[in-house]
Amino acid sequence: MLTTMWRDLLGHKGRAVLTLIAVALGVTATVGSWVVSDSIAATLAGEETRKDVGVSVQSPGKEAVLTAADRDRLAATPGVARAEGVIVGRAGLVGRDGKFVRTTTVLDRAGTNWSGGRRFTVEAGRAPAGPGQVALNKPDADKAGLTVGDTIRILLANGRTDTARVTALYTYNRLGPETTQDSDEASDAVPVAAYDTRTAEQLLGKRFHRIELTTAAGASADAVKAAVRKTTPTGYHVETGRALAEAAVRQSDAEAQELRMTMLPFAAVALLVGGFVIANTFTLLVSRRTRQFALLRAVGARRRQVRSAVIAEATVLGLAGGTVGTAAGVALGPSMxxxxxPGDDVDFTVSPVAVLLGYGVALLVTVLAAYSSARRAATVPPVAALRTDAIVPREAGRLRILLGAGLVTAGAAMVVATADPSSSNAARIIGLVGTVLGVTGMLLLAPFLAEVVLRPAARLLGARSRPAVRLGLRNAAGDPRRTAGTATAITVGLALVCSFATLSASFSALIASTIRANVPTTTTVLQSAAGGQSSLTRAEAARVGALPGVSQVAGSRDVLAGLTYPGGRTERRISAIEPAGLQGVLTPDITAGSADLTRGVVISRNQADMLGLGLNDEVTLRLDAKTSVTRAVVGIYDATELQASIFLNVADAPESLRRQITTLYASGPDPDKARASITAAFRDRPDVLVGDRETLVRQGVDQQSLAFTLMYAMFGVAILIAVSGVVNTLVLSVMERTREIGVLRAVGASRLLVRRTIRVESIVISLFGALLGVVVGIPAGAVMQHAMFGQRLWDFSIPVGIIALALAGIAVAAVLAAMWPARRAARTDMLTAIACE
Amino acid sequence: MRCMTQTTAAVRAIGLAKRYGPADARVVALAGVDVEFRRAEFTAIMGPSGSGKSTLMHCVAGLDQADEGTVWIGDTEVTGLRDDALTSLRRDRVGFVFQAFNLLPTLTALENITLPFDLAGREPDRATVDKVIAALDLRNRLHHRPSQLSGGQQQRVACARALVTRPEVVFADEPTGALDSTASDELLGFLRRSVDDLGQTVAMVTHEPSAAAFADRVLFLKDGQLVDEVTAPTADGVLERLKSFERTAV
Incomplete structure (x- = not known):
């Protein structure tokens, strides 16, 4: 029995290869994403953090408050051999083209003082030794195209500028967990520019961010820590070097885990689509070999033997596909x-887990996908061997239709029941689950839909079109289950793209409408060009305020704050701003109370609804380690869930927050004049972006679409797999219909006509799948945007561009997918086709 | 024995030769055959298995390429035609009935019958279609799929398809091979009438003497050569003739 199957497999290599490709592509995606996250994780974990520091004393909060006196006092602690102060300050690089160089580390922590110790490893040049000399972080310098010997401009705090020659490029050795933000936790940021200590004191400030203590030989770091702790006020971070190193390891582990968790869902999608393709391929293979199974049964094979034979075939193909896929995944890893x-030095590692995973999913998916085909093969009656007629097209199963319709109804009911924009998180999750049910139901209904859509379409369109179109349509409509089986894989891919594109488009529209609702067109907007968490300072605010024609200036300081409210505790983004700001440069739509920040806080309506807050309710905001303020709600405004949802008087914020201005808003009696004078004043400041509310809109939209681009790329892989399924189906159906095509040719169909027919069939199948994907994806996206942004269900935007692009892409892919099968069909030898078996 | 042609030939082949396989294991299917199918005549081709009768028909009908020789259908030289021209020729001027699997499973009987027009992108001639359908008694089966038809009905649909284009010649390759004797007689009776009433030219390959008895003329093929010919055959006469070949072979 197994020998039969084995011979059969070897005898039909084309068939085996097609299945193999489907298995291998899914496995490639899985193994690829696993080795990539593994390698990045291993590299993160393997990064050396410094071990030379015994104890580190770090300023509390974001403010550098440690002084030279502190350093000398700490140096005198028993067991301490040496104490070194680390200066951290604002520094931004201007590239050769005069444009600002974007770096990962936030501006306010990008400058530091040079140290001869282990903090810096010199990669090129010599350490900076005096004014006019600076060392740069090598990855940042490489990105900006700067090298040793270049003279560059560095933007400092309070609008000052320094010009210096690059004397060295370094790599930085961190002490403890890494941060790119102005964090008040015990952490270290990679500085972009380093001056010698004396110059740094002048340019960046005399205060130290932290003081590093080296323990004397024989002294215990723990003892030093205990001694320092006793003499240092609470709030200061006092940690041993070892504890910081351990925290760094924990951080990279968590990061690696997170990376894996973001990568694997994409692999799962690829596998899911691959599963559809494999299942459909097996279905076709089994129906093609009906007579062979019947013969086996007739000569005495038991049902179980037939079933095991198909499963065995799946196992062999799974193993082979697993091997190819694993190899391909590993091979593609480095380029991924x-x-x-880009630019990072990642050690490529392949763990045994990745290989096992590859084989595991290959076997599991293939055998699972083949199982129902195996069962069907076993039920072939022996008498089928005697039939000479063609395989009868299968109709959509009734049970399947009922189940599908039931799931769609249940899903729709769940979504509608939870459609209230202010619904709780639990309700939103129910809505999402309903969406998944609905989509599953639609996939189950696909054969039925193919029947009810394609048959009338074939009749209508077919009546007045060319013979190739008519025949292709009829072929696709003639076997709705085969068509649906192939199309479903494309549907899954496109539904994902469409739902996320809808989410993204709605998100963009939301960003735009939120910004436009709060910021009037007349207001000029200033932000840091460094992006991310980088901010402007009070120097810029003062400068804008002093400009002629500017009468109103307000700066919003956005921060994630702990929120204690009568119903519990949570975290929300808040915005500290001058009270006057809400009555001129910003125009929030107040729906209850007033916008008077001097009396309390102003909160957005949907947040108020979610947290159960009303006017005069008190909330406590924890702004940093030392500062908590309790204020009453004095106003409620109409807004979305996107932006800072609570406005607070800036006078209540701690000093460190007050000087970090996220966005400056300014206007004057003649807004155009005000904007012109601001633009002129900041012409030589590439670190400051001057614009209007549309600048903010564009920036917000760009940032979020970037996040979705990677996602589309990943779903593209899934669609690629689905298209390979179309090739599979077409080739197999061409084989299945050799005699049909032979008859067609004999009664006068030209090669060109046969080729066109197959092409039309491919396009019809693919576009059916794609349109079903669009039909399923857009509502799914609508529910997602409702669940994620608390908008009304129908407040979604249709991503017309992406849908058009996806459909056009699918049409092109369908034509390409048909090329080989169509050639094969056109070459069909009429004589073998019409000869009797 | 050999009659002079009173009618012009619908199909003519001269010196047809066809070989299969590599040089060291060559199988000669046709070894220089000259043949003529006359207009409005029903010709049967008989011979033992492997005598080359199917190959002869395939080559004459333009389904296969002969290695040597020339074939004319009407005044068109078939040998040497390119694929596209050959395709149009098959579509417009030749009809086919095969032993089995004549029909496309996704098309209804009527759609199968009008398929040649469909492929040409032409409107079928209603009157001819109706006449053929009536003659073959398919009126009640037109909207059935092939899988819903009996074997005899399927072959009648195939016949109808072969005839609707009013081709110069209909080639039938063992058309009754898969049918019982009643269905067989019906089908052959119809082919006979198409010759008598419509003036159709029919060439049929068969191995059944009873089928050959419906023809005007029977050609006997052996080892790729035309060896004998009988006009106005009877089933017994044909059987006798066949037996005599087998005896000479032993």
């Missing part, structure tokens, strides 16, 4: 890394 982490 270079795309995802």
């Amino acid at each position: 890394i270079s795309v995802m982490r």
Whole structure:
């Protein structure tokens, strides 16, 4: 029995290869994403953090408050051999083209003082030794095209500028967990520019961010820590070097885990689509060999033997596909890394887990996908061997239709029941689950839909079109289950693209409408060009305020704050701003109370609804480690869930927050004049972006679409797999219909006509799948945007561009997918086709 | 024995030769055959298995390429035609009935019958279609799929398809091979009438003497050569003739 199957497999290599490709592509995606996240994780974990520091004393909060006196006092602590102060300050690089160089580390922590110790490893040049000399972080310098010997401009705090020659490029050795933000936790940021200590004191400030203590030989770091702790006020971070190193390891582990968790869902999608393709391929293979199974049964094979034979075939193909896929995944790993982490030095590692995973999913998916086909093969009656007629097209199963319709109804009911924009998180999750049910139901209904859509379409369109179109349509409509089976894989891919595109488009529209609702067109907007968490300072605010024609200036300081409210505790983004700001440069739509920040806080309506807050309710905001303020709600405004949802008087914020201005808003009696004078004043400041509310809109939209681009790329892989399924189906159906095509040719169909027919069939199948994907994806996206942004269900935007692009892409892919099968069909030898078996 | 042609030939082949396989294991299917199918005549081709009768028909009908020789259908030289021209020729001027699997499973009987027009992108001639359908008694089966038809009905649909284009010649390759004797007689009776009433030219390959008895003329093929010919055959006469070949072969 197994020998029969084995011979059969070897005898039909084309068939085996097609299945193999479907298995291998899914496995490639899985193994690829696993090795990539593994390698990045291993590299993160393997990064050396410094071990030379015994104890580190770090300023509390974001403010550098440690002084030279503190350093000398700490140096005198028993067991301390040496104490070194680390200066951290604002520094931004201007590139050769005069444009601002974007770096990962936030501006306010990008400058530091040079140290001869282990903090810096010199990669090129010599350490900076005096004014006019600076060392740069090598990755940042490489990105900006700067090298040793270049003279560059560095933007400092309070609008000052320094010009210096690059004397060295370094790599930085961190002490403890890494941060790119102005964090008040015990952490270290990679500085972009380093001056010698004396110059740094002048340019960046005399205060130290932290003081590093080296323990004397024989002294215990723990003892030193205990001694320092006793003499240092609470709030200061006092940690041993070892504890910081351990925290760094924990951080990279968590990061690696997170990376894996974001990568694997994409692999799962690829596998899911691959599963559809494999299942459909097996279905076709089994129906093609009906007579062979019947013969086996007739000569005495038991049902179980037939079933096991098919499963055995699946196992062999799974193993082979697993091997190819694993190899391909491993081979593609390095290039995937270079795309995802350009410029980073990642050690490529392949763990045994990745290989096992590859084989595991290959076997599991293939055998699972083949199982129902195996069962069907076993039920072939022996008498089928005697039939000479063609395989009868299968109709959509009744049970399947009922189940599908039931799931769609249940899903729709769940979504409608939870459609209230202010619904709780639990309700939103129910809505999402309803969406998944509905989509599953639609996939189950696909054969039925193919029947009810394609048959009339074939009749209508077919009546007045060319013979190739008519025949192709009829072929696709003639076997709705085969068509649906193939199309479903495309549907899944496109539904994902469409739902996320809808989410993204709605998100963009939301960003735009939120910004437009709060910021009038007349207001000029200033932000840091460094992006991310980088901010402007009070120097810029003062400068704008002093400009002629500017009468109103307000700066919003956005921060994630702990929120204690009568119903519990949570975290929300808040915005500290001058009270006057809400009555001129910003125009929030107040629906209850007033916008008077001097009396309390102003909160957005949907947040108020979610947290159960009303006017005069008290909330406590924890702004940093030392500062908590309790204020009453004095106003409620109409807004979305996107932006800072609570406005607070800036006078209540701690000093460190007050000087970090996220966005400056300014206007004057003649807004155009005000904007012109601001633009002129900041012409030589590439670190400051001057614009209007549309600048903010564009920036917000760009940022979020970037996040979706990677997602589309990943779903593209899934669609690629689905298209390979179309090739599979077409080739197999061409084989299945050799005699049909032979008859067609004999009664006068030209090769060209046969080729066109197959092409039309491919396009019809693919577009059916794609349109079903669009029909399923857009509502799914609508529910997602409702669940994620608390908008009304129908407040979604249709991503017309992406849908058009996807459909056009699918049409092109369908034509390409048909090329080989169509050639094969056109070459069909009429004589073998019409000869009797 | 050999009659002079009173009618012009619908199909003519001269010196047809066809070989299969590599040089060291060559199988000669046709070894220089000259043949003529006359207009409005029903010709049967008989011979033992492997005598080359199917190959002869395939080559004459333009389904296969002969290695040597020339074939004319009407005044068109078939040998040497390119694929596209050959395709149009098959579509417009030749009809086919095969032993089995004549029909496309996704098309209804009527759609199968009008398929040649469909392929040409032409409107079928209603009157001819109706006449053929009536003659073959398919009126009640037109909207059935092939899988819903009996074997005899399927072959009648195939016949109808072969005839609707009013081709110069209909080639039938063992058309009754898969049918019982009643269905067989019906089908052959119809082919006979198409010759008598419509003036159709029919060439049929068969191995059944009873089928050959419906023809005007029977050609006997052996080892790729035309060896004998009988006009106005009877089933017994044909059987006798066949037996005599087998005896000479032993």
